Amino acid sequence: MSQTERVLRIQQMLQIKKVIPREEFLGELEVSLATFKRDLEFLRSRFQVNIEWNRERGGYYCEDLRPGAGQGNIPGPMYSASEIHALLLMQDLLIQFQPGLLEIDLAPLRQRLQLLLGARHFEPDQIRRRIRILHMASRPVDAKCFQLVSMATLSRRRLHLTYFGRFHNEETVREVSPQRLVYYRANWYLDSWCHLRNDLRSFALDMIRHAEISDTPADEIPDEALDANLGSGYGIFTGAPQNTAVLRFEPNVTPWVSREIWHSRQTQQIEPTGHLVLSVPYSADYELTMDILRYGANVEVLAPDDLRRRVEEQLRAAVNRYQVTSS
Secondary structure, eight states: OHHHHHHHHHHHHHHHHHHOOHHHHHHHHHHHHHHHHHHHHHHHHHHHOOOEHHHTTTEEEEEGGTTTOOOOOOOSOOOOOHHHHEEEEEEHHHHSSSSSEEEHHHHHHHHHHHHHHHHTOOTTTTTHHHHHOOOOOOOOOHHHHHHHHHHHHHHHHEEEEEEEEEETTTEEEEEEEEEEEEEEEEEEEEEEETTTTTTEEEEEEEGEEEEEEEEOOOOOOOOHHHHHSSSSSSSSSSSSSOEEEEEOOGGGGGHHTOOOOOOOTTTTEEOSSOOOOEEEEEEEOHHHHHHHHTTTGEEEEEEEEHHHHHHHHHHHHHHHHOOOOOO
C-alpha cells in the first residue's frame, strides 16, 4: 500500500471499530511499527485528527471519526494513489479544455486531493507541462454565464436570455427551455425550446449577453425529437437532413479523410484509383461548404447540384480576390 492508501484504510478502520489494537493495524497495513507511527503523525499533523492510544482500553481510538461526531476531518472517500492521480488529471484536463468555467468549483476538491497525495507524490504544474490541449477557433464563454446555463439545464428551469444573433446582426430577448449543452468544435452550444420562435433552437453560449434563471419549470422535449431536429443534420447548423452531399477526394488525402467522422450516418468507399467517395447527410449547407473548401483542389462535389454550384462560386470568388492584374 502507498501512504495514501494506508491513511485512508486507517480512517476506515477507526470509523468501524471503537478501539483497535496496534497489532491489528500492523497486520492489516502490512507495515513496520515505525511506518505505522509515521502514518499516525501524518494524520494528526496534516488533518488534525485526534487519534489516541489508551493502555487500559488496549488500542487506538478516535472520537472524531465515530458516527455522529460531525468531524470528518480526513477529506475524500477511499481512493488509491493511482485513482487520485487520475482525478487530478481529469480536473486539469477539464480546466484546460475550457479555461475559467469550473476552476472556482473544482479548486476545493483539487486542494483536498493534493493534500491526500502529499507534496512528494505530486507536482501541481506537471500535468500542464506534460499534457496540453491546444484550442483552435474556440470562442471564450463567460464563466458565470456557463454556470447559470448549466444550472438551469440540470435543474430543469427556464432561462431568460439576451442573445446576439451573428447572422442577422441583432439582439433579441428570449425565454427558452434548456434541453442539453453541446460541446462542438471547441465551442459550447445550448439546445433549447425557444418560446419566442415556438421551435427548437441552438444557441452559441459565447453570444449570450445576459442569462437569468426562471422559477418556471422547463418544457421537456423528448430525446428523439431533439436528435431528429438538432442532432441529425450536418454540424451545429442542424435540422432534419434534406440532402446528401457526395464528395470525391483525391488519393493523396484519402488516408486522412477516411478516418474523419463528418456525420454519424456517413458512408464512404475507396475506388480502385485510390479516390475516396464520401456521402454526408445535411440540412443547411453553410458549415458543410466551409469544410469542403478546406480541402481545396483535393475534393470535388459530385452531388447535389446546388451544393456544387455554391462551392464553385466560393472558389471563383477566392480566385478573383487573389488575381493580379498585369501592368
